Every structure is written in structure tokens, then in C-alpha cells.
Amino acid sequence: MLHSTLTASAKRRAFRERLASGDLVRMPGAFNPLSAKLIEDKGFEGVYISGAVLAADLGLPDIGLTTLTEVAQRGGQIARVTELPTLIDADTGFGEPMNVARTVQVLEDAGLGGMHLEDQVNPKRCGHLDGKAVVDEATALKRIRAAVEARRDPDFLVMARTDIRGVDGLEAAKDRAKKLVDAGADAIFPEAMADLAEFEAIRASVDVPILANMTEFGKSELFSTQQLADVGVNIVIFPVSLLRLAMGAAERGLETILTEGSLNSRVPEMQTRARLYELVDYAGYSEFDAGVYTFDLKNNRS
Structure with missing residues (x-):
């Protein structure tokens, strides 16, 4: 009633423990607090909060127009009502490394379980659109280092998303994933993988959890949760699915x-x-x- 019974710290610890177990964490995307309650009621392990959904909810395209204030407010409203850990899309961090540091702390204060930060050029675009551009390696690593150094709760998950697969290919994605982990990323989100073999290649490249994005109408086939678990994926999100259904x-x-x-x-x-x-x-x-x-x-x- 009113708020979840678990504290944000407890939910973050539970998220970490679940990831450490090796079991797949299924995180449908909530488009509002009520849908988050439904996700929990149906027995899923986590709630995802998509930047594309937050933008669409405001009647905007997913091209980096939303602000940190808007994202944190909506994310906090969703995190408040569920006992499940929440992972939120923080786009490119809403600015330079100092802005990234503030983003982490604002999202911590909002009660989120973790965030992912991408390596696209700002303003970004939807990860499954053509014509993306990514920042150079040094800039991508600075963003992650800033996020990791700024967090106060060590259980708050800092995930690095890389979109370089769609720009420079799989080998570049493997290389960047490794360097993002070296910079402190707790998990890797390799965006727009072409097939299961590519997810498996990323899995073999890093020793942290990896995420699969099962968004409809995108670059990746809609693999089953069992198929993803079989190649070592740790988290699967269905970011826009509930909004599309609704x-x-x-x-x-x-x-x-x-x-x-x-x-x-x-x-x-x-x-x-x-x-x-x-x-x-x-x-x-x-x-x-x-x-x-x-x-x-x-x-x-x-």
C-alpha cells in the first residue's frame, strides 16, 4: 500500500543476488506504475523502464528530448509501487561526465535499482534505427567511470550499453564491451545483435551479466527466454511491448x-x-x- 515494503537498497541487493545466481532475469517494460504492479503480480523478476516509452508517453520521439527531471520523476513513480528491482534507461547520461554523475545520484535518490548508459552521440536515437553514431572510446569510458565514481550505493547497477555493433560490426562491439567492463561497468547491454551467435560472442567476451533487448520490429529476432538463457544471457527486457499492446x-x-x-x-x-x-x-x-x-x-x- 502506498509504497513497496522493501527499501531501494534491499531491492538493489536482491537484484545483484539474482544476477549472481545465473538465472535469467525477465524484465518487461512498465509504461506507468499500474503496469509495474501487474508485472510483479504475474511473477516476473524485475521491471524495466524504457526511454523510448517515457518519450512516447510525453508524445515525443526517442531522440534524446526527455530531461533527467522527467525520467527520474517517472522512474521514481514506477519504482515506488513494486517490490521488484527496476532498471531504467538513462540514454547518454543527459550531458557530459559531470552530468552523468548527477544522473546517477538523482536516479539513486528516486529509488531505481540500476541504470544503463549508452555510447551514442548525443542527441541519441532509437537503438534499432539505422544511421546511429557512437562516441569515441575515450568518451564512452569517461561516461562509465563518472557513473561508477558518483554512485553512493555500491549495489546500484551501472550497466553500459553499446550501440557500436550497428556502426562498426560485432568485433568492435566485443572490444568495446571488454573496455567498458574494465572501466567499471557492472553489466553490458549489447544493442541490436543480429542473432543468437552474436549474443553468445558477447557472453564469451566479458565476465559480467549481459542483457538482451527483445523489442518488436527491431534488428533482433524475438528469441524465447529459453534460447537466450541457453547462450548465457542474464537479463532480457521487453521494453515497449506493454505500451504497444495497450x-x-x-x-x-x-x-x-x-x-x-x-x-x-x-x-x-x-x-x-x-x-x-x-x-x-x-x-x-x-x-x-x-x-x-x-x-x-x-x-x-x-
Whole structure:
């Protein structure tokens, strides 16, 4: 009720322990706090917060237009309601290394479990679009070093994302991944891998957890969680999936109003009022209210 029962530090420790176990961590992308509660309710191990989703939620393209304040506020709202660890997309860190340092501390304060920081040129673009540009090696490593040095909770996960595969190929991605780990990255996010063999190649190149991005309509095939686990992937995200499902349903609903004049035919597809109340814990709030507002006026003095 109101907030998760676990502290941010406890959730971060649990995230680290899960990664150390070798088990795959499945992190669907939440597009709001309610969807994060649903992810937890369904039994997933973590919640992902996509920069593309945060931008889309504001009616913006994913080209680096969102601010640290917007990202931290929404990320904090989502992290607040779930017992699960949350991993957030911090784009390129919202500026130079000093800005990266501030980004880490602001996201720590917001209660996030970790963040990933990419090596694209700022302003960035969606990782599965063509025409990306990446920064030079020195700049990429400075960003990661700044992030690692700035964090105060050692369990806050600093993940390095590299987009160099789409620019200079797999060998360049392997080389950069190794150097990002040497710079202090706790995990590696190799973006836009072409196939399972490429994920396996990255896995063999570094000794930290690696992440697979299973985004629809992207460069990578939508591999199953078992396929990814079999090649050594530690985290899999489904960053925009829930937003796409929800917006697809919303669009079909609006079209039904236009064509049929009501939503009677769509009601069986909707989440029920009872299920919504269950997710937001109406019963818990009602019980709390009863305890707070139960009082006796018999001895009240006028």
C-alpha cells in the first residue's frame, strides 16, 4: 500500500543476488506504475523502464528530448509501487561526465535499482534505427567511470550499453564491451545483435551479466527466454511491448466507438473493475482507513 515494503537498497541487493545466481532475469517494460504492479503480480523478476516509452508517453520521439527531471520523476513513480528491482534507461547520461554523475545520484535518490548508459552521440536515437553514431572510446569510458565514481550505493547497477555493433560490426562491439567492463561497468547491454551467435560472442567476451533487448520490429529476432538463457544471457527486457499492446487495444476501442456507437463488443477484452481494484489494493486502503478513522464521540466535550 502506498509504497513497496522493501527499501531501494534491499531491492538493489536482491537484484545483484539474482544476477549472481545465473538465472535469467525477465524484465518487461512498465509504461506507468499500474503496469509495474501487474508485472510483479504475474511473477516476473524485475521491471524495466524504457526511454523510448517515457518519450512516447510525453508524445515525443526517442531522440534524446526527455530531461533527467522527467525520467527520474517517472522512474521514481514506477519504482515506488513494486517490490521488484527496476532498471531504467538513462540514454547518454543527459550531458557530459559531470552530468552523468548527477544522473546517477538523482536516479539513486528516486529509488531505481540500476541504470544503463549508452555510447551514442548525443542527441541519441532509437537503438534499432539505422544511421546511429557512437562516441569515441575515450568518451564512452569517461561516461562509465563518472557513473561508477558518483554512485553512493555500491549495489546500484551501472550497466553500459553499446550501440557500436550497428556502426562498426560485432568485433568492435566485443572490444568495446571488454573496455567498458574494465572501466567499471557492472553489466553490458549489447544493442541490436543480429542473432543468437552474436549474443553468445558477447557472453564469451566479458565476465559480467549481459542483457538482451527483445523489442518488436527491431534488428533482433524475438528469441524465447529459453534460447537466450541457453547462450548465457542474464537479463532480457521487453521494453515497449506493454505500451504497444495497450495502445493497440486503445486504438481498436476508439475505432469501435466510431463504427458501432458503443463499446459493448469490447467489454469482454477489458480489465474488470474487480481486477483493477485488486491490483491497486483497494481492500488494503479500506482496512487502513477503518483503523485510522474509527473513533467514539460519546465522550466528546462540547
